Structures are given as structure tokens and as C-alpha cells.
Amino acid sequence: MAAISLSCTVLPFTKLNLSAYKSHPFGTSKLTVSTSTVAAKVLHSKTTDSLPSIITELEKERAHSKEEDDQNERETNTTTHENERRLSDIWRELHGQDDWVGLLDPMDPLLRSELIRYGEMAQACYDAFDFDPFSKYCGSCRFTRHAFFESLGMAQNGYHVSRYLFATSNINLPNFFKKSRWPKVWSKNANWIGYVAVSDDDTSARLGRRDISIAWRGTVTRLEWIVDLMDFLKPVSANRIPCPDQTVKVESGFLDLYTDKDATCRFCQFSAREQILTEIKRLVEKYSDEELSITITGHSLGSALAILSAYDITETGLNVMSDGRVVPVSVLSYSGPRVGNVRFKERLESLGVKVLRVVNVHDVVPKSPGLFFNEHVAPRLMKLAEGLPWSYSHVGVQLELDHKNSPFLKPTNDPGCAHNLEAHLHLLDGYHGKGHRFVLASGRDPALVNKASDFLKDHYLVPPYWRQDHNKGMVRCKDGRWIQAERPKLDDHHPEDIHHHLKQLGLASDH
Structure with missing residues (x-):
């Protein structure tokens, strides 16, 4: 019963936990989101659902969350190691001395920060x-x-x-x-x-x-x-x-x-x-x-x-x-x-x-x-x-x-959104190379995308054209x-x- 009590406690905050600042692509802990997800499933489940099945589902969610956290930690450690390099030592390479060979896929963290x-x-x-x-x-x-x-x-x-x-x-x-x-x-x-x-x-x-x-x-x-x-x-x-x-x-x-x-x-x-x-x-x-x-x-x-x-x-x-x-x-x-x-x-x-x-x-x-x-x-x-x-x-x-790779951006046929500069900077922050998962490297605020556009998904509650x-x-x-x-x-x-x-x-x- 302790597991059910925990889920019900966090249930009122489910929408907040799914906001731009707690969402999956930031690489933050998924425990709160996972628990809330299970709580929502409990709320909509039939009364005949048994307690063991609920516990099993919670354990699966936590196991999946741990795998993603471990992956995020590995990526963070890699980024930290890369950033130990001094910008002053490699600025010529970052500015195209060798035509950026080997720096774009996977994306070099220092080059990403310079581009932003x-x-x-x-x-x-x-x-x-x-x-x-x-x-x-x-x-x-x-x-x-x-x-x-x-x-x-x-x-x-x-x-x-x-x-x-x-x-x-x-x-x-x-x-x-x-x-x-x-x-x-x-x-x-x-x-x-x-x-x-x-x-x-x-x-x-x-x-x-x-x-x-x-x-x-x-x-x-x-x-x-x-x-x-x-x-x-x-x-x-x-x-x-x-x-x-x-x-x-x-x-x-x-x-x-x-x-x-x-x-x-x-x-x-x-x-x-x-x-x-x-x-x-x-x-x-x-x-x-x-x-x-x-x-x-x-x-x-x-x-x-x-x-x-x-x-x-x-x-x-x-x-x-x-x-x-x-x-x-x-x-x-x-x-x-x-x-x-x-x-x-x-x-x-x-x-x-x-x-x-x-x-x-x-x-x-x-x-x-x-x-x-x-x-x-x-x-x-x-x-x-x-x-x-x-x-x-x-x-x-x-x-x-590719703006379709960002989970923050909504599908749109507005060509102005695809052209928006703040959207490009947002995409740069989450780009790690072709085929890599979109994860914001610096946590650059996604709200900036809507500064002069209507491109963020509505559930982030960021008004369009807010600046x-x-x-x-x-x-x-x-x-x-x-x-x-x-x-x-x-x-x-x-x-x-x-x-x-x-x-x-x-x-x-x-x-």
C-alpha cells in the first residue's frame, strides 16, 4: 500500500512535472515523472486491477528510468571530459582550420557552445x-x-x-x-x-x-x-x-x-x-x-x-x-x-x-x-x-x-517557425550527432523559442511572441x-x- 500512497501524493503535480523544466530531454531524474505516470494509470484502471500488477508496473517504470539516467550520466561525464579542453588551445579548429572535420558528428561540445x-x-x-x-x-x-x-x-x-x-x-x-x-x-x-x-x-x-x-x-x-x-x-x-x-x-x-x-x-x-x-x-x-x-x-x-x-x-x-x-x-x-x-x-x-x-x-x-x-x-x-x-x-x-527531432517543438506548416533563429539555437543545444537522442546540453531555456514565434508545444504554457x-x-x-x-x-x-x-x-x- 505504500506504493499506492506515494503515487496519489504526487498525482496533483503531474502537469507541473511535465513542464519544460522537468521534461525528459533535459536529462533530469525521471522518478517523479515515472511515479506520476503510474499514478495516472492507477486512477484510470479498473477496480479489479490487483496490487501485484500495479507494483510490477511501477518497477518497470523505475527500471526504465534508471537506464535513461545511467545513459544521461555517461553523456554528462563525456561532456565534462570534453570541456576540460581549453578553448584557447583549439580555437583555430573550432573556427574551421580543418573544415570542421570530426567536430560535427558527433557534435563537439565546445563547437556547440561557440555556435550558440x-x-x-x-x-x-x-x-x-x-x-x-x-x-x-x-x-x-x-x-x-x-x-x-x-x-x-x-x-x-x-x-x-x-x-x-x-x-x-x-x-x-x-x-x-x-x-x-x-x-x-x-x-x-x-x-x-x-x-x-x-x-x-x-x-x-x-x-x-x-x-x-x-x-x-x-x-x-x-x-x-x-x-x-x-x-x-x-x-x-x-x-x-x-x-x-x-x-x-x-x-x-x-x-x-x-x-x-x-x-x-x-x-x-x-x-x-x-x-x-x-x-x-x-x-x-x-x-x-x-x-x-x-x-x-x-x-x-x-x-x-x-x-x-x-x-x-x-x-x-x-x-x-x-x-x-x-x-x-x-x-x-x-x-x-x-x-x-x-x-x-x-x-x-x-x-x-x-x-x-x-x-x-x-x-x-x-x-x-x-x-x-x-x-x-x-x-x-x-x-x-x-x-x-x-x-x-x-x-x-x-x-x-531537424526541428522534428526536438520534443519541445510542435508540428507546424508555418515556414517562419522553421526559419526562426532562436529555434536554430535550441536545436543546436540538443544536437549531439546524426541518430543521437535530442538532449539539451546546456539547459538553454526552451522558452526563448517563442520569443518571436509560436513554435513550442502548448502544454509548456509559454505564450507565443512574448518578447x-x-x-x-x-x-x-x-x-x-x-x-x-x-x-x-x-x-x-x-x-x-x-x-x-x-x-x-x-x-x-x-x-
Whole structure:
């Protein structure tokens, strides 16, 4: 009878014990859940059920639970052993020195943590972006760069933002840009599209080098931007990016977004390209006596910009220091589209750029553009189609994830869910290799998945699209009226500093 009494005691807490924080994939103890399960069976069993059969069922549940606990303990011990390696000793391997051979299947724990860390830096672009058309600051960053990570609760990441990046809306990708409905706004033609950050001294010591990171924002309008792709390849040299091979081509919309500018706009007087190149030049010179890395990250369309800027940095030779040392350049891409043709892929690889693309197999974005002529086509046919303006090829190494493997996520036909960056980070946390059970390695909160989606199973009781600005930015003034709070002006874009480095790069003739 003691066994029956125990089951009835825990029965009222059955639903709580099945919440996201006690569920099986975390690898926590299953005793409470198992007992509750048996209690539920007791409750619904016929009155003729005998006590021995109930005890037998309880023993089976406990035996099954013990087997799973033992497996979890073995996995935990393995992970602990792997994490004893120092990140500072193997950072080059984690950033693609050997093209991630042997690190993806099974999944290397340190690589997983690095992918999540850089993915969160890309996610910060969404969390900091003002996309509310009723805000007069729509299209800008909600925080000053000096308080960027602190404002997002990410002060522990150990980086400081050295420059914000802006782009002009006068391009063929209108869905990438957000505009305010206010007549008087911070800028009529600019959008904030990302940032350059540098690791601080303590973090650099832990990482084994001073890391210069570039994070690009993707779109905030779900997948509407795909229809804006002209699906037309254009030589990179057509937009004044130096390239010895005229057959190296990229998607025209990406290229225009990266290189266009507006002389009448304080933020877009210089193109995103010029902002990136001058800042990288400044930082490489500033830390010339240290070991450096350049790590570029982005999600969705931001992934395309990450790959394009990595190519530009290496093609221009900014990663080659005055003493001949070469700064490794790597791209950690999340749910990115194809960027260029096969000649672009070959040129990028010859320049030494390492690209790791994290994709969800059910996401449509990595499958475009180039739906018909791409890297999956037979080489002979691809060779014939090489000159066509819609023949594309992915670059780098691909890490495939599958959201159907996560017990936290519900079945859905919403393509936005399969494309969601927080969902990708959740899948990374539970991925241990092909055919391995999905178990969250760090216990990263699954509630983050629903920050900007409706993807978690309903019984976890996490509201969809839960991340909101407090009162949507409205504050109560002294006379009792509710108004939008004023923000500090973005006065630290330093166009003079950019112009100085543009002269040194030989790019100042355009101004």
C-alpha cells in the first residue's frame, strides 16, 4: 500500500512535472515523472486491477528510468571530459582550420557552445532593432552602442561594440527595411543593420586571441524578403569590389545592399561596405601586436551579408597584417540563402575564408535562390549552366538540423517557425550527432523559442511572441499624458574617421 500512497501524493503535480523544466530531454531524474505516470494509470484502471500488477508496473517504470539516467550520466561525464579542453588551445579548429572535420558528428561540445554564442550575437540584432512603424525611431537600434550588450542582458559575453552599421533603403530589397509613420524621424533613408564588436581583455585571454566579430541583421518581416530577390547574378566587380575574375558573381540585391549609399544621409553617406572595411582596418592596426581572428555571423539575409563581407575583407587583403601574418576569417551562418555562383564559391575558398552554415532541413531559405541550378545538380550540367544568371552554389560546410527531432517543438506548416533563429539555437543545444537522442546540453531555456514565434508545444504554457517592449516604449510624462520616450541621438558614427581610412584604402575617390 505504500506504493499506492506515494503515487496519489504526487498525482496533483503531474502537469507541473511535465513542464519544460522537468521534461525528459533535459536529462533530469525521471522518478517523479515515472511515479506520476503510474499514478495516472492507477486512477484510470479498473477496480479489479490487483496490487501485484500495479507494483510490477511501477518497477518497470523505475527500471526504465534508471537506464535513461545511467545513459544521461555517461553523456554528462563525456561532456565534462570534453570541456576540460581549453578553448584557447583549439580555437583555430573550432573556427574551421580543418573544415570542421570530426567536430560535427558527433557534435563537439565546445563547437556547440561557440555556435550558440555567436548565434546569440546575431540574435541580438533582432532584439535591439526597433521595427515598430508607430515609433519615430523605427529602423534604428534601441540602444546606444556603449550600452548595447548590457541593455540586452548580455554583459557577460565579454565584447564591446566598436561601431554600428547602417544601410540605405534605396535598393531593390524593400522588405529588408522598416520605416516609421511619423513625419519627423531619426532618418528617412537609413536602417541599422548590425555592429562590429571586439572581445575585451579577459575574454580574449579565455578565447586565446582578440576576436573581432561582425554581426549582421536579417529581415524582421518573416519571409517576405524572398520575393524581393531578383535572382539575378551580377559580377562583384560591377559594384567596385576588386576581383581579378569577372565571372565571380553574386545575387544583385545582396550586392546592392552591401555597396549602395546616400550622400544626403548622415548614416548612409558611406556604404555598409565602406563602414566595414574601414573599421576592420582600424581594429587590425590597433591590435597589431596581438593574435587576432575575424568572426562574422548573421541569420537569414544577414547570413548573405556575412559571407559577402568576409569575401570582401579577404579579397581586399585587410586580414593580412604588416608583418605578413594572416588573420583567419570565418563565417558562422544561420539559415542563410545561396549568395553567388560556383566561381564565387571557388574564389572564396581560395582566399581561405571558412564558412559553417547551420540550417534546418525544413527551412525554405537555404534552398534559394537557385532552385533549379545549384550545387546538387550533376557537375557536367552545372558546368553548362555556369554562365546563366540564375545558377547558384552554396559555400562552405553545412550542419543540418531537424526541428522534428526536438520534443519541445510542435508540428507546424508555418515556414517562419522553421526559419526562426532562436529555434536554430535550441536545436543546436540538443544536437549531439546524426541518430543521437535530442538532449539539451546546456539547459538553454526552451522558452526563448517563442520569443518571436509560436513554435513550442502548448502544454509548456509559454505564450507565443512574448518578447515585447515595455508599454511599447510609451512613458507617462509629468502632465499625465502618455508619450514616446526620447532616445539619445546616434552621434557617434564618425564619418571623418571613415574618410581617413578610406583614403588609406584608396577608396576615397568616390567622395
